[in-house]
Amino acid sequence: MNIDVLQKRIRLPKLREKVTSAEAAAEHVKDGMTVGMSGFTLAGCVKSVPHAIAKKAATRPLKISLLTGASLGNDVDSALTNAGVLARRSPFQTDRTLRNAINRGEIMYVDNHLSETGEQLRRQQVKPVDVAIIEAVSITESGEVIPTASVGNNEIFAAQANKVIIEVNLAYSLEMEGAHDIYCASHFPNASPIGVMSPRDRIGSIGIPVPPEKIVAIVITDEMDTPSQNLPPDAETAQIAGHLIDFFKNEIRHGRLTESLRPLQSGIGTIANAVMSGLQTGPFSHLTMYSEVLQDSTFELIDAGMMDFASATAITLSDQKSREVFGNFGRYKDHVVIRPQRISNHPEVIQRLGIITINTALEADIYGHVNSTHVMGTHMMNGIGGSGDFTHNAHTAVFVTKSVAKNGVISSIVPMVPHVDHTEHDVDILVTEVGLADLRGLAPRERAQTIINNCVEGEYKDMLKEYVREANLRGGQTPHVLEKALSWHQRLHETGSMKETAKAG
Amino acid sequence: MNIDVLQKRIRLPKLREKVTSAEAAAEHVKDGMTVGMSGFTLAGCVKSVPHAIAKKAATRPLKISLLTGASLGNDVDSALTNAGVLARRSPFQTDRTLRNAINRGEIMYVDNHLSETGEQLRRQQVKPVDVAIIEAVSITESGEVIPTASVGNNEIFAAQANKVIIEVNLAYSLEMEGAHDIYCASHFPNASPIGVMSPRDRIGSIGIPVPPEKIVAIVITDEMDTPSQNLPPDAETAQIAGHLIDFFKNEIRHGRLTESLRPLQSGIGTIANAVMSGLQTGPFSHLTMYSEVLQDSTFELIDAGMMDFASATAITLSDQKSREVFGNFGRYKDHVVIRPQRISNHPEVIQRLGIITINTALEADIYGHVNSTHVMGTHMMNGIGGSGDFTHNAHTAVFVTKSVAKNGVISSIVPMVPHVDHTEHDVDILVTEVGLADLRGLAPRERAQTIINNCVEGEYKDMLKEYVREANLRGGQTPHVLEKALSWHQRLHETGSMKETAKAG
Ligand SMILES: CC(C)(COP(=O)(O)OP(=O)(O)OC[C@H]1O[C@@H](n2cnc3c(N)ncnc32)[C@H](O)[C@@H]1OP(=O)(O)O)[C@@H](O)C(=O)NCCC(=O)NCCS
Ligand SMILES: CC(C)(COP(=O)(O)OP(=O)(O)OC[C@H]1O[C@@H](n2cnc3c(N)ncnc32)[C@H](O)[C@@H]1OP(=O)(O)O)[C@@H](O)C(=O)NCCC(=O)NCCS
Numbered sequence A, B: 001m002n003i004d005v006l007q008k009r010i011r012l013p014k015l016r017e018k019v020t021s022a023e024a025a026a027e028h029v030k031d032g033m034t035v036g037m038s039g040f041t042l043a044g045c046v047k048s049v050p051h052a053i054a055k056k057a058a059t060r061p062l063k064i065s066l067l068t069g070a071s072l073g074n075d076v077d078s079a080l081t082n083a084g085v086l087a088r089r090s091p092f093q094t095d096r097t098l099r100n101a102i103n104r105g106e107i108m109y110v111d112n113h114l115s116e117t118g119e120q121l122r123r124q125q126v127k128p129v130d131v132a133i134i135e136a137v138s139i140t141e142s143g144e145v146i147p148t149a150s151v152g153n154n155e156i157f158a159a160q161a162n163k164v165i166i167e168v169n170l171a172y173s174l175e176m177e178g179a180h181d182i183y184c185a186s187h188f189p190n191a192s193p194i195g196v197m198s199p200r201d202r203i204g205s206i207g208i209p210v211p212p213e214k215i216v217a218i219v220i221t222d223e224m225d226t227p228s229q230n231l232p233p234d235a236e237t238a239q240i241a242g243h244l245i246d247f248f249k250n251e252i253r254h255g256r257l258t259e260s261l262r263p264l265q266s267g268i269g270t271i272a273n274a275v276m277s278g279l280q281t282g283p284f285s286h287l288t289m290y291s292e293v294l295q296d297s298t299f300e301l302i303d304a305g306m307m308d309f310a311s312a313t314a315i316t317l318s319d320q321k322s323r324e325v326f327g328n329f330g331r332y333k334d335h336v337v338i339r340p341q342r343i344s345n346h347p348e349v350i351q352r353l354g355i356i357t358i359n360t361a362l363e364a365d366i367y368g369h370v371n372s373t374h375v376m377g378t379h380m381m382n383g384i385g386g387s388g389d390f391t392h393n394a395h396t397a398v399f400v401t402k403s404v405a406k407n408g409v410i411s412s413i414v415p416m417v418p419h420v421d422h423t424e425h426d427v428d429i430l431v432t433e434v435g436l437a438d439l440r441g442l443a444p445r446e447r448a449q450t451i452i453n454n455c456v457e458g459e460y461k462d463m464l465k466e467y468v469r470e471a472n473l474r475g476g477q478t479p480h481v482l483e484k485a486l487s488w489h490q491r492l493h494e495t496g497s498m499k500e501t502a503k504a505g
Helices: A003-009 A013-018 A022-026 A049-056 A076-082 A096-103 A117-122 A154-160 A235-253 A270-281 A296-303 A319-326 A347-353 A387-393 A444-455 A458-474 A487-495 A500-504 B003-009 B013-018 B022-026 B049-056 B076-082 B096-103 B117-122 B154-160 B235-253 B270-281 B296-303 B319-326 B347-353 B387-392 B444-455 B458-474 B487-495 B500-504
Strands: A034-037 A064-067 A086-090 A131-136 A144-146 A163-169 A215-221 A264-266 A287-290 A307-312 A336-338 A356-360 A363-365 A396-400 A429-431 A436-438 B034-037 B064-067 B086-090 B131-136 B144-146 B163-169 B215-221 B264-266 B287-290 B307-312 B336-338 B356-360 B363-365 B396-400 B429-431 B436-438
Touching: A013 A215, A022 A049, A022 A215, A034 A154, A049 A076, A076 A086, A076 A096, A086 A096, A117 A154, A131 A144, A131 A154, A235 A270, A235 A396, A235 A429, A235 A436, A264 A270, A270 A296, A270 A356, A270 A396, A287 A347, A296 A307, A296 A319, A347 A387, A347 B347, A356 A387, A387 A396, A387 B387, A429 A444, A436 A444, A444 A458, A458 A500, B013 B215, B022 B049, B022 B215, B034 B154, B049 B076, B076 B086, B076 B096, B086 B096, B117 B154, B131 B144, B131 B154, B235 B270, B235 B396, B235 B429, B235 B436, B264 B270, B270 B296, B270 B356, B270 B396, B287 B347, B296 B307, B296 B319, B347 B387, B356 B387, B387 B396, B429 B444, B436 B444, B444 B458, B458 B500
Parallel strands: A034 A064, A034 A131, A064 A086, A131 A163, A163 A215, A264 A287, A264 A356, A287 A307, A307 A336, A356 A396, A396 A429, B034 B064, B034 B131, B064 B086, B131 B163, B163 B215, B264 B287, B264 B356, B287 B307, B307 B336, B356 B396, B396 B429
Antiparallel strands: A429 A436, B429 B436
């Protein structure tokens, strides 16, 4: 490699001696270790050493406990799963191969609130990280490690590990230096306030301070993050966005919001991205985000002049958007900041800023309890991610979902969700393509009426009305017919559809 | 009444003209209004005007929406329920008459996180308070209203209402002046940090600033709060406390805690009080509390020299303890502070202080999801109270429960809870008299093993093992047999017992 490039990317001279192969770096990872890797919803994932670890496992016994920021890209989770390397995994994933192994009970998956993984390490409530493997655009003269498209838990992994491996990724421009804001929340018992008073506030340094003697290997890579595979907005996601825009307009009319709304958080996935994108059609200006991930929609809003600033811990884009944004990062640098996930998801900051949170539900029940994670109540989809951090502490907590899934054989509104990630206490607004249910200040029986009337249609609406009628006869604050509460899921399991007509047919 | 007493209790002269009867004061409360009343877990409840309102309803149509701090004493909730006055009630209650009306669907009960009721009012997300009725020990020269044994939501009720009614209660000593710390969290968008860095920090004023022209009536009362009816510690609560003390000792041994632990929060009720009381037998010193309610156990620990300081929003005591503490309040004044519930329960402060939270579960399931509120998943017991505020943001979140209820016909550990208030993401430690399950860092299948092995015994243990065996055959991150998940509750409903032997018999 060009020595000039190396000098620019690794500016502390003695560290250049640490440049080595992925295979050599992987030798530092031993059986039984806990490994902390960079990577948050595909972004900033280490791309080379993990595959060397997987290869190494073919010849030697090698099981590790893997912690990350959130989900990884670049086939890392599937390669490690296929190689049988993962004994334990935390706190989030979106990989089909890994998910299947988790659901077979082969990998112990600890699905954490993303704000808490680092705290549990700091408090020594879980096993400490032995080795940290972190992606960087560069290492500065003073030895600060500058992350790439995400920060995640990197600062705590690096602080806790005895050995740190850096992957310097040439595919990301040095223009990214200055995009990050690395702050290590002070420890108990000397805790002090976290100084973020608005999404654009900077409170830390541009890189992660890592003592050079801890850096045992540096590997050079040149590969972009896996692009996100969100589907484009469709008629239904446009309808969901439309209902939400109408709601915001009404809040503005009543003086409860202004045209810049509140700082916005938006979850991962197709629906949340499409809804954010749909905000372009609304009468908003000077929008801001305080979120964990920025998707394509954020940059569309910035380009449209509607969004002033966005804070997150990761930037995860489609192939096309990724070229535009990372190919010309200087253009966006004054509009974004990338923080540790402890800060992007911190309850203190979320409470203070008064955030409107928009997350996607797998399913919700008539009382507004939301299942974000467990298909049929048992099988892990992705994980709770930051949806709990944001929903618990929101100014207004919105959940979006299409009213049906899988061509209509599944209703996303059910009598009782078989797994609860968010309780009725925390869910303010529920939106499907059918309509919007404003649940604020309503008691459970009222919530049921509102959700069924506004968010469901057709056969499922009739079925839910009948369920409520029967449940109300039994009484209670939150009426249910216990023996029928999960019957829709049982029917789906047995007949392939939640519909009663399917059963008869 | 003695004019001298009046001058001491109402030190702003022009306000003395407002002294009137409860009946006259009640005239300010009109049909359809939203009323904000003081009172938090029996403490600081207004005692006279509510009964006048109930009486008034006998002759005229009068339905109100009633907001409080938390539960009321002095028969207020039952009198208002019996008089048919309550259309809506929020955010917490513990009254049998009211509970039954709620469960019949007659009163719309909105069971809120206690930190949020005031915020929703401030954000105008729910109907505003028209009239505030607040108990006070006195009104100062400058018109500050000094609360009695609780603050609750009084500061926001008083700020929002057009009319404020004060009950000056002579039964509480003027020595209480200075015991409170009234701070109104600044509004969006100019939010700033809440300055509580340790439980003893004072950040506000000693009373609630109320513009004198808003005070439309002052009623004089002379009656103590209803005493708490907690049962004394028994063999099982002593065992629960013992397991928890052993856990704390082990944490100290490993350097994760010191002998002063972390600031403690403890929930309401017999079990939590008994467990706190049990801490006296442990090797602790310089304990502190940052809680919502102080019960007898707090003052036992202070008297024993083991606790330095306790912060809360209410003091709720047994008859005997109440005489000791309120009869000699000067003795405790340097050891306690009473704050608004927005501050006692604020996620920012709870996160910063790193609190160990101890709350009681009605029941928990094998994966550690907790039901705190709904008997059989449908019938409201009390409400979630502050248990969510504290559990979400805890350093270590503990739930305690006896392993069985109602002489053993109910197992408090079940395959699936039919109502979730706290998810597995938030529950760290589960304790029954059988033992303690340390769930930190465990995946769901591991959580199930740990809970069943450590917290359950006898027939229920065998039944849960069999359930897990069958569920694991179906696979998943969180295995369940959907058609049997709620069968224990169904069996209880049908046969009067969760036991299979009962069904056969
Ligand atoms: C809930 C979540 C899976 C939805 O993802 P999405 O991409 O927006 O939504 P989709 O409608 O495309 O659904 C994704 C899949 O779930 C399936 N699905 C949707 N609703 C379902 C239901 N009720 N039952 C079963 N499957 C369902 C879809 O059919 C689709 O399946 P496929 O991948 O086999 O095509 C995703 O948002 C998530 O993991 N959320 C939890 C984490 C989170 O909220 N983080 C927020 C902060 S990052
Ligand atoms: C859960 C809670 C009701 C327990 O109260 P407690 O007084 O400590 O516990 P007890 O064991 O005496 O139980 C209270 C009642 O619930 C019943 N009970 C307990 N477990 C039960 C179960 N699994 N199913 C049905 N009933 C149950 C008891 O039999 C008892 O009934 P009774 O009043 O008719 O005698 C109470 O702690 C609560 O309301 N918690 C929610 C609010 C909260 O946690 N606040 C914390 C911050 S203040």
